[in-house]
Amino acid sequence: MEATKGGQRSGSHLVEVAFRVRELGILAALALVVVITTAYSPRFLSGQSLRDLLLNASIIALLTVGQTLVVITRNVDLSVGSVLGLTAFMTGNLFVGRPGMPVVVAVLAGLLAGAVCGAINGAVTAVGKVPSLVVTLGTLYVFRGIDYAWAGGRQINAADLPDSLLTLGSGRFLGVPYLVAITVLLVAVAAYALRSYRAGRELYAIGSNPDAALLAGIPVGRRVFAAFVLSGAVAGLAGVLFTARYGTVDATAGTGFELQVISAVVVGGVAIFGGSGSVVGAALGALLLSTIGSAIVVLRVPSFWQQAIVGALLIGAIALDRLLGLRIAAALRQRSIRSGS
Amino acid sequence: MAADTPAARSTRQDQRPGLRRLLRWETALVLLLVAVGLVGEQTSPGFLTGANLFYLGLDVGEIALMALPLTMIIIAGEIDLSIASILGLTSALLGWLWNAGWPLELIFPTVLVAGALAGALNGFFVTRLGLPSLAVTIGTLALYRGLAFVILGDQAVADFPASYTRYGTTPVPGTHIPYPIAFFAVLAALFGVVLHATPFGRSVFAIGANQEAAFFSGIRVKRTKFILYVLSGAMSGLAGIVFTLRFASARADNGAGLELAVVAAVLLGGVSIFGGKGTLGGVVAAVFLLGGIRSALILNDVSNDILNVVTGLLLIGSVIAPNAIAAVGRAVSRRRSASPAAPAEPAGAS
Numbered sequence: 001m002e003a004t005k006g007g008q009r010s011g012s013h014l015v016e017v018a019f020r021v022r023e024l025g026i027l028a029a030l031a032l033v034v035v036i037t038t039a040y041s042p043r044f045l046s047g048q049s050l051r052d053l054l055l056n057a058s059i060i061a062l063l064t065v066g067q068t069l070v071v072i073t074r075n076v077d078l079s080v081g082s083v084l085g086l087t088a089f090m091t092g093n094l095f096v097g098r099p100g101m102p103v104v105v106a107v108l109a110g111l112l113a114g115a116v117c118g119a120i121n122g123a124v125t126a127v128g129k130v131p132s133l134v135v136t137l138g139t140l141y142v143f144r145g146i147d148y149a150w151a152g153g154r155q156i157n158a159a160d161l162p163d164s165l166l167t168l169g170s171g172r173f174l175g176v177p178y179l180v181a182i183t184v185l186l187v188a189v190a191a192y193a194l195r196s197y198r199a200g201r202e203l204y205a206i207g208s209n210p211d212a213a214l215l216a217g218i219p220v221g222r223r224v225f226a227a228f229v230l231s232g233a234v235a236g237l238a239g240v241l242f243t244a245r246y247g248t249v250d251a252t253a254g255t256g257f258e259l260q261v262i263s264a265v266v267v268g269g270v271a272i273f274g275g276s277g278s279v280v281g282a283a284l285g286a287l288l289l290s291t292i293g294s295a296i297v298v299l300r301v302p303s304f305w306q307q308a309i310v311g312a313l314l315i316g317a318i319a320l321d322r323l324l325g326l327r328i329a330a331a332l333r334q335r336s337i338r339s340g341s
Numbered sequence: 342m343a344a345d346t347p348a349a350r351s352t353r354q355d356q357r358p359g360l361r362r363l364l365r366w367e368t369a370l371v372l373l374l375v376a377v378g379l380v381g382e383q384t385s386p387g388f389l390t391g392a393n394l395f396y397l398g399l400d401v402g403e404i405a406l407m408a409l410p411l412t413m414i415i416i417a418g419e420i421d422l423s424i425a426s427i428l429g430l431t432s433a434l435l436g437w438l439w440n441a442g443w444p445l446e447l448i449f450p451t452v453l454v455a456g457a458l459a460g461a462l463n464g465f466f467v468t469r470l471g472l473p474s475l476a477v478t479i480g481t482l483a484l485y486r487g488l489a490f491v492i493l494g495d496q497a498v499a500d501f502p503a504s505y506t507r508y509g510t511t512p513v514p515g516t517h518i519p520y521p522i523a524f525f526a527v528l529a530a531l532f533g534v535v536l537h538a539t540p541f542g543r544s545v546f547a548i549g550a551n552q553e554a555a556f557f558s559g560i561r562v563k564r565t566k567f568i569l570y571v572l573s574g575a576m577s578g579l580a581g582i583v584f585t586l587r588f589a590s591a592r593a594d595n596g597a598g599l600e601l602a603v604v605a606a607v608l609l610g611g612v613s614i615f616g617g618k619g620t621l622g623g624v625v626a627a628v629f630l631l632g633g634i635r636s637a638l639i640l641n642d643v644s645n646d647i648l649n650v651v652t653g654l655l656l657i658g659s660v661i662a663p664n665a666i667a668a669v670g671r672a673v674s675r676r677r678s679a680s681p682a683a684p685a686e687p688a689g690a691s
Contacts (some may be wrong), residue, residue: 076475078601124657124661128660128661128664128665129664130657130660130661130664131614131615131660133614134608134614134656134657134659134660135657135660137601137604137605137608137653137656138605138652138653138654138655138656138657139653139657140601140653141601141605141649141650141652141653141656142649142650142653142654142657143653144649145646145647145648145649145650145651145652145653146650148644148646148649149644149646149647149650152644251646255598256598259479259482259483262479263479263480263483266476266479266480272473272475272476273473302491302494304487304490304491304494304495304593305487305490305491306487307483307484307486307487307490308483308484308487308488308490308491309487310483310487311480311481311482311483311484311485311486311487312480312484314476314479314480314483314484315466315477315480315481315484318466318472318473318476318477318480319466319470319472322470322471322472
């Protein structure tokens, strides 16, 4: 008994190390990209350029936080791009009607609207007991359709928006852009919650084995619902920040973001079938993908190569994960054999 | 079927819930299709004329072609999100080879092979390396679209001879059937037979229902899946040719985002995302249902945006409806067993 426990402990320790290795791997790749690019053009590492790098990654990175929560539970949220589009337009529209509205109200409205969208996804998935891939593919169309119907051909420009909102998108505090600070804060909170709170651990348990989680007394439906609500709320927040950052919003805002977000999550080492991964890894994945995009411009690689490189990287990351997973499984087996004897 | 007694229905539902549910959904799809036709004709006379149906068919051509292999892949429990990118890749390759002076007679088979190779790479990753197909094909979605841009950049090749592009815009002589749909009809029949009437098709269902059990029953799981991915790539290549000829324009961004429309059509057709269940007939009905709704909306000057909402709601409905029907069925049978006073049904009705 004692020996088995020891085996388990070192086993989970091993898994933990592997996770850290996974995040370190992304950091190493990131460092490699930055070093090569900086060697070519030293200005790549200047303060402004670094800020732009982080700023460019922050909206997708923000979305990965919500998406990671959902993917960990062995679900997926394809509707995040549409939720972002809807709340981005809503934000712009609110300010067109009431120019003097405080930004906080817009942020709260975005969070709320996003959470409502997420609650729809979560309710249909958890209560209807239907696959989230289908549900969120459906709501991807529904939310985007509502967005189109609402916006029509209208476009909201920076001139229609108050400076307070635009400051949120482009301003900075102590040299750190607000957008980056918000993203880092959210990643940190989510990482801590996933690591240290019971509900967070339960998300992993659900993703590892939904049936076992149910037998263990975990309120699976409620947790999955909550993950979708959070993902929606985060997408809603991202919609507000999208408007703040770009100043121009029409009905197409955020189209196709879902695949970028899922790419970042997968590159970041979150298993697509749930049960493992971290928000830090996912956010780093988003940063890596966006940095590669910037590096390609600096290196004067024809921009047409960007998507092909991202695709190749994605497949490489998935293959690497698989290889690591096999290694860990083999090592765990070895250990349990040794400790069992 | 309407004459079924409730008891017979519930008994049979107990025996074959999957089949029962499928029958229902496909019937519902056909009824919806008829309803769309009637409502379309009511609200805008001319909806059911050959000319309009010709454009309707033209509009769904590529989606219909790509839906055929995707149906099999999803039934086998996998997914292929890279199809629209393969369409773009083959379209770009077609334009590039044309610019390089190749004759179209040689280009067409070449790009079909290229599509099949792209599918084979997907199949390799999924079957040989054992990677999840959702992740792999999201990766190749970016990769193939990226390669399309690498090949053709942002230029458009449009100087194809009219002797070929007319196949994309004119019907088969003497009918109102567009060439792509004529192709599709033949291929759909072929796919239908293969899926529903051959050992290969049965093994696809078996793999989707339980991969392990299929393996231990002697089905070559990996090879079957590999073939499906190659097939999917080749059909996406064909869709790429159709798309290019229809718009007389080869561009790297051709068909971008179409993958979700195809997935939506397949799932709306009653194919289970978990694999093992579905029919080709349902998918064909769903493809034309979506095309019909789009056409009816356009004729009525309803903005195309509503189509998004309708597509999404139908998709969600398609997964909720079977569960809801089953739940209602359970509730009804519970009530009946709880009240013995209810008139007894003739025994042996099933």
